[in-house]
């Protein structure tokens with residue numbers, strides 16, 4: 014089959030939502046309610062209830078969700094924060110913005126999430142926090158990471174940008190550590206029509222600190238207790254997110270069905286398809302495989318009109334912005350995975366014939 018397949022097509026989703034979404038936006042335009050307000054408060058309550066957290070504090074991005082969570086946890090100058098080098102840059106740049114030093118540990122070769130053994134080796138007397146990422150929508154090994162954190166007195170801030178709705182032993186990501194930071198960037202499993210993010214936590218104090226930081230440090234009216242940020246969510250985004258939250262379980266199930274179909278179609282080929290570790294519900298924010306001759310295969314897919322992406326082409330410590338934090342020796346697993354990974358189209362509206370076209374093109378590229 015020779016059809017072009019997009020990596021992602023958000024228009025398909027939004028066409029189906031327009032009838033629900035546009036009246037809500039119209040009402041907000043008429044009310045002139047743009048920043049905060051009832052839609053944002055309802056979103057916070059609904060997200061907290063969905064995830065099983067006491068508090069949710071909405072803000073303008075996943076990046077700020079990470080940064081403000083780190084700041085509210087007291088992470089700052091002189092501290093070390095252990096994290097993964099196989100992630101989006103914001104996982105580590107926010108640690109730098111908090112004033113601390115990112116310390117990169119290696120990843121697990123099957124799940125691509127932080128390796129607890131490598132994290133344990135990276136602990137020092139300065140370790141203040143551990144930031145696992147539930148990468149591509151699969152929960153990290155939270156019991157092992159929480160054990161390490163308890164042992165060294167560190168807090169855990171979960172980077173849940175890619176994992177909305179993913180569970181480990183029935184528990185939602187974002188509810189294991191002190192806090193979870195979610196992104197509502199338009200490509201995410203639960204996505205705004207622009208930027209957005211949220212911090213969830215069970216701690217009343219911590220939630221209050223995050224909320225204050227996100228709104229200029231305001232305490233009482235006209236009283237600013239700390240130097241904060243302008244990091245608020247706008248009502249139009251909250252309204253869109255509430256419409257989508259009602260559908261996120263069905264969408265995540267559809268993503269899992271796409272992954273299951275890829276697994277069937279790619280069986281027997283020299284491709285390592287995603288490994289789902291025990292007890293996890295994977296939400297397939299990305300469907301990432303390992304391949305021989307990845308760059309040649311990527312070129313063949315490009316020529317066949319098949320969408321794909323490389324998440325991530327190099328460990329974060331090989332990015333110029335973060336090179337100062339490179340570990341003394343390269344980390345072998347992440348070095349290997351960065352050279353072989355390739356992400357295939359996965360989104361709820363992907364059609365059966367498109368999945369088949371991707372698999373067929375991949376088979377041709379691998380055997381040709």
Ligand SMILES: Cc1ncc(COP(=O)(O)O)c(C=O)c1O
Nearest residue numbers: 074075076101103104174196198
């Ligand atoms: C793992 C990870 N962390 C952090 C972020 C930052 O989120 P945002 O783009 O909403 O600032 C993203 C996504 O963009 C991400 O994928």
